[in-house]
Amino acid sequence: MHQAVFYSKGNDDTVICELCPHQCTVKHGSYGTCGARINQNGKLMADSYGKITALHSDPIEKKPLYHFSPGSKILSVGSYGCNLKCTFCQNYHISQPDYHTRLPYKHYDPQEIVDMAIDVENNTGIAFTYNEPIISFEFVRDTARLAKEKGLKNVMVSNGFINPEPLDQLLEVIDAFNVDLKAFDDDFYKNITRSSLQPVLKTLQTIAAGNTHLEITYLVIPGLNDDRKQFREMIKWIAGELGKYIPLHISRYFPQHNLKTDPTPTETIFEFYETAKKHLAYVFPGNIHTYGGISDTHCPGCSITAIERGGYSAGIKNLTPDGKCSKCNFQIIKHLKSWN
Ligand code: SF4
Known part of the structure; x- marks a missing residue:
């Protein structure tokens, strides 16, 4: 160990x-x-070092990351455990001890994961995901360092509840984050997740201030974090503190784990989408059937469709090889794998 x-x-x-x-x-x-x-x-x-409970090659759109290597695959690895205790956890069988202590896992060392990632076709790199990767800090760091040496990219899908010093070390090797912002309300964090909001906001600010790509996911849960005023405040905070070009995924909740609330009404997702679009350039509904191109990326400069999406597939339409709009030259994407 x-x-x-x-x-x-x-x-x-x-x-x-x-x-x-x-x-x-x-x-x-x-x-x-x-x-x-x-x-x-x-x-x-x-204890969780190298104990892998889930290992799949996924479209990067499934993380979700829409503006980092769109249209590519990413080898996704997960272990067990979580530092939050969300009553609605969508992956509770690997995150919560009542379940994961009975879970089978297979042991891999970092080199084996990197070798596998190299072998996957159209693969951007490695995503540390499924359960909370922060708590596997040593394994993530060691694997990501090796991956970087091989020219692979590293991605983390995280709750962002980490202290500043370990975060700084991760930022040396992680190229893109998707962070779940679970509410803009410390009571929600305390009562529903057994953690607190401020450290997550600090994490978001730190990532946004550096060179690491950042996207945010907001899972809308009826009656728990769908207060309209709070949502507007959160959107303004993201636009003001992190910047209006941070992609935001507004996701539909379905009952899981200990929370039996009905799924989010689809109208709420589209209403929140419209609210967020007033302040942010890239907003995407998630876990929902979309229409009319609202899952596409439109250029903030000239509105042309830059990337078209359907399900988890993405087709690049009007981007130059360095990620700029091919009509007005607006920089939309910084890392494009599918053009390499
Ligand atoms: S401080 Fe966080 S990472 Fe460390 S043991 Fe506690 S929950 Fe786990």
Whole structure:
């Protein structure tokens, strides 16, 4: 088992994990909140290192990432555990301990994952996804470093609940993030996810201020995070703090795990889409059948269709090989794999 990084000694035989804002004090023989990091004889160990529960080649649109390597595949890997406890978790069988402790996994080392990624046709790189990759920090870092050496790109699909120093280290090797912003309301984060909002906002600001590509997903849950005023405030915050060109995916919720609320009405998704479009250039409905080209990317400069989408497929229509609009030269995409 690999020793974890980002921890300090506590009292007696406890250790304090400093990877995420929970700052768990972990007793000998116990796991932190995430279920992936264990105190063994006064050392914090990365128990989930290389334990892979899910491994698939997916369209990158499925992450979802719409403005990073559109139309390419990405080898997607997941382990187990999560530092959040969302009652509506869509992947609870691998994220929550009541389920994942009975889950089969296969062991891979970073080199094996990279070798597999190289072999996949039209593959952009590796996505760390399915469960929360932050809590597999050491495995993600080691695999992403090797992948980078081979010219692959690295992607993380994350809740963004991480401390600043480990985030800075990840930003050295991760090329694109999709971060779930689950609500613009600290009470929601506290009561529904057992975490807090501010660290996630800080993560978003840090990523947006650097060179790493960022997209955001917002899952709309009826009665929990569909307050119109709060949603408008969130959109204004994204536009003001992160920039109006951050792609936003507004996703339809379906009942999962411990939450039995009815699915989001489709009208709500389209209403939120219209609200967000007033302030953001790239807004996409998710988990829903769309029409009239609203899942396409339109150039903010001249409105021409730059990328056409249907389901998880994407066709590049009017982009130059360096990602600019072929009509008005507006820079739309920074990384295009499908042209290489
Ligand atoms: S990564 Fe896990 S063990 Fe570490 S502070 Fe977060 S929840 Fe606790």
